[in-house]
Amino acid sequence: MPILLFGSRHLELITGKKTTTIRKLWKNPLSKGDRLHCYWNLVSKEREKLFEAEVTDVEVIKFKDIIKNDELAKEEGFENAAELEAEFRKTYPDDTEDDSLFQIIRFKKYPIDKWEGEKIDEKAMITKRADILFDSGRFRDSIMCYTAALRHEPDDVYLLNKKGDNLSRLGKFDEAIESYDKALEMDPENEFIWNNKAIALLNSNKPEEALKSNTRALKLNENNVVVLYWRGFILEMLGQFENSLKCYEKLLKIDPLNPDVWNAKGNVLTRLERTEEALAAYDKALELCLESTPDASMWNRKGNALLELGRAEESLNCYNEALKLDPDNDVFWINKGVALMELGEFEKAVESFNRSLLINPANDDARVLKDECLENF
Structure with a gap:
């Protein structure tokens, strides 16, 4: 019973598009009509059967001819013959002389009712x-x-x-919405699919339709934390900041230890120009977040809130923390430069704007601010 093991690179086996494989010539070569038992080549304990197949053709070929054939390499799941050669030299270290023999095995899958072995x-x-x-x-x-x-x-x-x-x-997103709609035809009471559709609509720049879809989800479960979070975000995108804030506050009553929600609340409070409250929300988000993995954007937003309050020294510390986590963010470097300008440290500010321009030469804000700094030297 010939067995073939396949790696995860060969995903087209699932769709039926892949009907060919290349293997070192076996001591007892395969012949047309042989039955194959094909498996995913996972850790032996988790090995899974793929299908059974019939060999439709076997061609014996030399290694030197395989490594020149891009089309054959692509059939085997590689980008080109050079990639195949590199992989085969690792897989078959003792069988890659020019005249080493391999077999090109072509096969067709049997329907499950024709399998001889275990059915899946x-x-x-x-x-x-x-x-x-x-x-x-x-x-x-x-x-x-x-x-x-x-x-x-x-x-x-x-x-x-x-x-x-x-x-x-x-x-x-349009195709995603079609797929969600088909799912909702089968299960119209599924709050998660209604919300997923809302997210796709929002990403399609259709926030009003997104809100309607999210509302359908909320009617099914008014305490679903995922639905509430996205509702707050959609309302914010629609400029309904007070309603968005109410949504996040309701969510925090259900899940008071969620740093993402505290951060989102801070963003809305910033939009409402309630800066002190926004800062408190960012602080709470950071307090919760720092127990696991700090978020660079969160540090940056806290810095922005502090800068707006005229607390440039504290904002500078926040931008430094953000840049430790994301040193290639040109916007963070600009914000740091602005804080340094507020502190009268124009030379350091120029250095910060230069770093921003090195990362993103097209950043006009950094260029304008740098020129303004140079006038103050």
Whole structure:
């Protein structure tokens, strides 16, 4: 029973597009008509069956000919023949002489009812792979897998929602909304999908429609912290700052230890020119956040609030903290420069604006502020 192990690079096995593989010539070579049992090459304890297949053709080829063939390399999942060569020299260190023999195996998948060995839930296997890829940020790969899983059950709400999430992360918001709408046809009482649709609408520059979708979610569960958070943000984007603030305050009654919400509250208070209250909110956010991973943007916003209150020395400390975490942020360097100007340290301010311009030469604000500093030397 010939067994083939595949790595995660070969995701097109799931869609059925990949029907070829290249392997070192075995002692007992494969022949047309042989049955293959194919598995993901994971840690042995977690190895998963992919499918069974029939060999449709076997071609024996020399290594020197493989490494010149870009088209063949792409069939095997590589960018080009050079990438294939590098990988094969690592995988087959003793079999990469010019005349070393390999076999190009072409195959076709058997439908599950034709399998001889253990049968699997193919949809569940593909979905699991898609979830792993999604969680690791490989959205182009995961959407391919979710789409393949949907072929088994086109009305699966979970898959339609996850496909929408993938499309949103790839910036394909109209397609994401279509996927969410299909999911909502099946499950119109799902608050999370209504909210996901709201986020996609907001990213499509349709904040009024986003608010309607978010409202549908909120009617289903008025205490859903995710829905409330996005409602506050959507209202802020619509310029409804007082309503946004009420939303964040309600959320903080439910989840008072969430630094992101305290930070969002600080942003709205800043928009309302309630600077002292904004500063208190940023301080609370930092207090909660510093217990884990500090956030550069949070330090920057606190610096802005302090600067607005005329507390330039304290704001400078905040900008320094922000730059420790994100030293390549040209805006943070500008803000530090402004604080230094307020303190009368024009030479240091020029250095800060120069750092900003090194990172982003197109930053006109840094250039104008630098010229203003130079006039004060």
